[in-house]
Amino acid sequence: GQNIDQPTEMTATEGAIVQINCTYQTSGFNGLFWYQQHAGEAPTFLSYNVLDGLEEKGRFSSFLSRSKGYSYLLLKELQMKDSASYLCAVLDSNYQLIWGAGTKLIIKP
């Protein structure tokens, strides 16, 4: 079966750095996505990785290792507005998105 694992909840301090991990086992791989979802709102796109390595986009970076089936989302200089759920999703061999359950990130002052 296909599976994506990410921690259920994480807590971090405003101004700090946090790393949210995602491991996956899917039938094929055509890319990995991270989405942000604030409570009561729709998910919004953050990043896409298809090759190994680190993609940096402002305060957010996303890393991929295809051989390990592993990705992480790195958030720097945390702000209160970063409190949200972060969803990891993998595009499988049929180009269907398989979603993780999401990681709820709580930012404390």
Place this chain on the structure above:
Amino acid sequence: IAGITQAPTSQILAAGRRMTLRCTQDMRHNAMYWYRQDLGLGLRLIHYSNTAGTTGKGEVPDGYSVSRANTDDFPLTLASAVPSQTSVYFCASKVEGAGTGELFFGEGSRLTVL
């Protein structure tokens, strides 16, 4: 700027009733999707459409039907609602074939079936 519009945003429904969730996009995206989101679970695909006139079943299609008469509209129908269909429903779209596969989501429809 509209993007994707869903209606209704929230609805309480008696079991056994028929319900249609509406979804309209103005981005001329070919591909459209319906997901449900439940606490503790990832987004689960109900039905999808790669282009107008075609539809396909996702991971959890039972009890739901869709149609895609034109590019812009992709309604989701619950023929006879059951309590297990209580969920938040998201419609999404993307440009089919786009390498990044970035999905654009509607604001969601919160459905409660009693």
